[in-house]
Amino acid sequence: MVRKYRARDLALGILVSVASGLILALVLWMLGSIFYYGSIPIIREGLKALIASPNTSPESPQYGGVGPLIYSTLIIVGACVLIGLPLGFLTGLYLYEYPTSRLSSIARRLLEVLVEAPTVCYGLVIYLTFVLAIKEKLALFAALSLLFIIVPYVAIQTCDILSTLPPELKETCISLGLSRWKTLKVLSRAAWRALVANMMISVAKVLGETGPLLIVAHVTVDIAWGPWVYHPLTSIEPVPLTVFIYAAALSALHKIVILGWLACLVLTGMAFGLFIIARVLTRTIEIL
């Protein structure tokens, strides 16, 4: 009897270690691939690889760089964040402040549905209404399609974070005769670490999002610095890092694939930076 138990326990131990070891090895393998391939252009051409535009000519041995892609990403994500963060945060405040009103219960349910919707649908909706209307894929539309991701996420998380504060805090504010705005200000300040951390995570989510952009942005590896940099949102040139990675991975030109890995390295660096800030701010918040 005892022997049978031991054999089973041993089998369990082996099974669990092998499966866990496998997935952890895969994570390390991915990280290794990104650093190994991504550093090739930097080693060959120095920091120019972060500034120059991709060299798509098959004859030239030069890699070029991912400069315009970083710029496009910052502009598109920046525009989305600039509108989306305040909108989501204020919506979350309303959801928290009036939890029993019919409006906020409907809004909350709809926002929850939108949070988990397939992201390709967001791109499709923007494509149908904006891109088809003016027959141009402006970078502004890409930023708009990302709004669907950031607003519901930030709104729901803001409401949930504020709900974890002790109710006595709110009661004290109200009994002191503070106005609704002042009360919300005090509460937000009490939870600022979690709120800011959550915003960092939402920015990272938008930064890594590809689905809608494959529809509303130009999927190409052909991008160069040009006059569009002065009015990026209203031009059709910008190609975000994520879209470039998609196009580069499918490219037949080896050096473009390598540039795709450099884009991966830059993108991972940005996303990890945001996650690390969130982690430092609060050690209890979930990354999901």
Place this chain on the structure above:
Amino acid sequence: MSVSKSISDIFLAVPLLVSLGLVLYFLVVLVYYSVPSIVTGSLAKYSATLPCIYGSLLISIIAVIIALAFSIALTVLINEYLPRSLEAVVSSLIDVLAAFPTVIFGIWGLRVFGPLFRDYVEWPLYKYLGFLPLFSYPPYQVPSALLTGVILGIMVTPFATSVIREAYRTVPSELRETMLSLGAGKWEIVKVHLLHIREAIIGGLTLSFGKAIGETAAVAMLIGGTVWFCPLTAPCEAIPSLIVRQLGIAFITPGLLSNLTALALILFIIGAVALLGIRLIIRRAHR
């Protein structure tokens, strides 16, 4: 006082109404553009409808199976075997996986993992199990339904793991103590624990299913883009990748735009039903 109160109320309501408008705009556009295709029956006649729904379900189910194996193994490893000091290392590695943008899974799967996977997994499967319809297609090229499912499984593992791990931790410690005093081995303890949290396991898997079926970039890169009822080792097509590939020619092909929107609506409904399912399960578990 009452004036300032109502003003602050209005100010707070404006962002909410804007967000609500965003949601309604999304739903209305999606439904409005799909209606023609559904009403006229053009969706039912469209040759890609059923194969793509099949493809989407196929790769998501593979992903869920992979995520189930990995997330339970990780949960048991962290809670039963690892010392506290190593726990942080393992869980931050899993968090790293959750932090990768999904398109990186695509390039890695296509350029690094895929070729090896084809040579050392798919070819042997075809060679020795090729008499089964599932593996009957010779895997000449890297993209395939099986590869897509496996990569999606790796991608959603951290999400399933976090749900299952949290639930495993909440199992009362008396259960373990009682079992230990009765002379139970690790196998029995783990079995009883996992049975105890089966709702959380189903919830975690539903969450992974929703994430996997909605993924676009990695799927579009890895699945190959052939519309048919594919075996596992063959290139296939799913709804999100079909939309990405076909939308470019949709405005010159009559009816295609509406068909694609209707397919997106179907995808959205599958995801929403999965979300509803999680909520019901959680509510039941709370009772």
